Amino acid sequence: MRLASPSFLLKSISIAAISYLAVRYARQAVMSTPRTIVVGGGLAGLSAAHTALENGATVVLLDKKPSLGGNSVKASSGINGAGTSAQKKHGIVDTPEAFYKDSAASARDLARPHLIKALTDHSAPTLQWLVDVFGVDLSLVARLGGHSIPRTHRGKGGAPGWAMTSALVKALEARSDRAQIIKDARVVSLVRDAGRVTGVEYEVEGERRTELGAVVIATGGYAADYATGGFLSQHRGDLMTLPTTNGDHATGDGHRLAASLGGALCDMDQVQVHPTGFVDPKDPDAKTKFLAAEALRGVGGLLVDRNGARFVDELERRDTVTAAMQAAEAPIRLLLNPQAAAALEAHCKFYMAKGLMKRYENAATVAEETGIPLSALEATFTAHQAYADGREKDPFGKTNFDNATYTLDEPLLVAQMTPVVHYTMGGITVDEQARVLDEAGGPIPGLFAAGEAIGGVHGRNRLGGSSLLEAVVFGRIAGKSSTSTV
Ligand SMILES: Cc1cc2nc3c(=O)[nH]c(=O)nc-3n(C[C@H](O)[C@H](O)[C@H](O)COP(=O)(O)OP(=O)(O)OC[C@H]3O[C@@H](n4cnc5c(N)ncnc54)[C@H](O)[C@@H]3O)c2cc1C
Missing domain, CATH: 3.50.50.60 (FAD/NAD(P)-binding domain)
Structure with a gap:
């Protein structure tokens, strides 16, 4: 029987030791990596x-x-x-x-x-x-x-x-x-x-x-x-x-x-109920609604009741706006003047493409289609301007008035709103x-x-x-x- 030479044995032992250590370090590295x-x-x-x-x-x-x-x-x-x-x-x-x-x-x-x-x-x-x-x-x-x-x-x-x-x-x-x-x-x-x-x-x-x-x-x-x-x-x-x-x-x-x-x-x-979910005119009872971004009110959108009257500071907390909407006469609508619409142009284009928001040439066409008296819209717009100018105090406590000017002649974007379960x-x-x-x-x-x-x-x-x-x-x-x- 031939015996392995000492140098061969040494080499084999070294290779085995190196392999063992490599596996051990690799395992340790894996185990210590979170x-x-x-x-x-x-x-x-x-x-x-x-x-x-x-x-x-x-x-x-x-x-x-x-x-x-x-x-x-x-x-x-x-x-x-x-x-x-x-x-x-x-x-x-x-x-x-x-x-x-x-x-x-x-x-x-x-x-x-x-x-x-x-x-x-x-x-x-x-x-x-x-x-x-x-x-x-x-x-x-x-x-x-x-x-x-x-x-x-x-x-x-x-x-x-x-x-x-x-x-x-x-x-x-x-x-x-x-x-x-x-x-x-x-x-x-x-x-x-x-x-x-x-x-x-x-x-x-x-x-x-x-x-x-x-x-x-x-x-x-x-x-x-x-x-x-x-x-x-x-x-x-x-x-x-x-x-x-x-x-x-x-x-x-x-x-x-x-x-x-x-x-x-x-x-x-x-559970947070968001005040403004879109009512889709094509599917008003749908369980899942698109959200009308709060930014729509942030840039100057107005909320009005079925008679065209405001009923809340649009920039109040969500729970407060929701409670006011539930107490107001439905349907509740969101109105945007051209300046507010321009501030959220991409949003509005999307909502209009989905059929959730509609553009009207002027307040008279809104009145005609919704049944809101034109005189009521006029009264709402005039009063809102007076609050924005500081001539009168908003009865609902609104103090921030971005894009506050609404006129009867300019186009309006209009959408119907409903409260929606939104966040937990x-x-x-x-x-x-x-x-x-x-x-x-x-x-x-x-x-x-x-x-x-x-x-x-x-x-x-x-x-x-x-x-x-x-x-x-x-x-x-x-x-x-x-x-x-x-
Ligand atoms: C229409 C809308 C508009 C909003 N707008 C705003 C806004 O402008 N600003 C703002 O601050 N907040 C807004 N929110 C709220 C905000 O978007 C959410 O609260 C936030 O995105 C939640 O993030 P998240 O990662 O915790 O959960 P999510 O983004 O909901 O993600 C949860 C993920 O977990 C997965 N998942 C659930 N269960 C399991 C499971 N068992 N196994 C594996 N995966 C699972 C789901 O599939 C999902 O992908 C809005 C909410 C909605 C609905």
């Missing part, structure tokens, strides 16, 4: 995914729909920021403190200072991140109801929700080296190991599969959860007959996932690090949540523009937190 599983591909989930990547993680993003975007793509008014570069360019002086004050006033007795502070303090850097990293245009600024200062940002092109979401989707698709997107994948349960959430189970192509990692729930709200026994029927049976603006994905899946492991839910009866303020209880909390107030390790799925940020009433902000701010916080605890 992995984040994001459930939901709206703006919150996309923001979490990008931030997890920025913090060194690999990412799997799952969405139950065939395309990403959720309700985020529909958002049409804009995103709030206080102290932004766009505000400075327009000469608008604003601070996180002023934004905090408006948000707390709107949240009223359900205000949670730590969450409002997280939202408002992060707002300007968050908008800057969208502009700098993803090239989103947020150069225009408007003032929406309940805000003491113009701070709702949008770009010159299409709807701001679409602009932001599509930019983040495109950028995530370009990161296929470290980010995987799986569509048509419905997450059905969470995986837990020794008290820590370690992954999700999901259904895709008729199979049940598992992904392991820290979990960010970003599944949106429950404003389309009309099922018997669903969250709306449990918490707000009185709203079951109202239409909704939400996509049919908004069924509170993430709330159920969190609750299944003891996650606490808060404020579940706080209630949701999963989190802390300012986006950690999901249990009933005792302690964090559930490995589980985070962001966006409309979380509750408590807006208390009793969300201000327009603050939900997209919540999605990006808490998405980023959740994405970062998910990488530091794995």
Whole structure:
């Protein structure tokens, strides 16, 4: 028998040792690379995914729909920021403190200072991140109801929700080296190991599969959860007959996932009814309605009752406008003069193309078709001008008058409005690090949540523009937190 030479043996041992060490280091490297599983591909989930990547993680993003975007793509008014570069360019002086004050006033007795502070303090850097990293245009600024200062940002092109979401989707698709997107994948349960959430189970192509990692729930709200026994029927049976603006994905899946492991839910009866959903003349009873962006009132739109009379400060908070509409004589109509229409030209073109808004040559043709007396329109326009000029005080307390001049001779855009279920303020209880909390107030390790799925940020009433902000701010916080605890 021939024995191996000592040099051959030495070489073999060295190769074996090197291979062993290489495998070990590779395994260690894989194990020490944080992995984040994001459930939901709206703006919150996309923001979490990008931030997890920025913090060194690999990412799997799952969405139950065939395309990403959720309700985020529909958002049409804009995103709030206080102290932004766009505000400075327009000469608008604003601070996180002023934004905090408006948000707390709107949240009223359900205000949670730590969450409002997280939202408002992060707002300007968050908008800057969208502009700098993803090239989103947020150069225009408007003032929406309940805000003491113009701070709702949008770009010159299409709807701001679409602009932001599509930019983040495109950028995530370009990161296929470290980010995987799986569509048509419905997450059905969470995986837990020794008290820590370690992954999700999901259904895709008729199979049940598992992904392991820290979990960010970003599944949106429950404003389309009309099922018997669903969250709306449990918490707000009185709203079951109202239409909704939400996509049919908004069924509170993430709330159920969190609750299944003891996650606490808060404020579940706080559901925002938006005052202005379009009544489509072709399908007036449709359960899903297009939203008439709040910016339409922000740029000077008027709300009038069946007799052509105003009945509210159009820039009041959503809950106040809704209550006034419900007390007023229907049908309620929104009127826009040419200046207001020009300020939201892209929006108005879209609404007109959909047949939701109609252009009239002058007030006389509006009167003829709607039955509103021309003299009533004249009285409304004259009085509104007097309030705008400061000659008289608006009986409804309106103090901001953009594009305030309405005349009988100029064209008018007109649309019929109805209140719609729009947004759910209630949701999963989190802390300012986006950690999901249990009933005792302690964090559930490995589980985070962001966006409309979380509750408590807006208390009793969300201000327009603050939900997209919540999605990006808490998405980023959740994405970062998910990488530091794995
Ligand atoms: C018409 C309309 C206009 C709006 N305009 C504005 C505005 O101008 N400004 C503003 O601030 N806010 C606005 N909002 C509110 C805002 O758009 C939403 O609150 C916000 O976009 C929610 O973002 P999100 O990422 O939390 O949820 P979403 O964008 O709704 O995304 C949730 C995603 O989770 C997925 N998902 C759900 N369940 C599962 C599951 N089990 N497994 C896998 N995936 C799942 C869904 O398919 C969806 O893609 C508007 C809302 C609507 C409906």
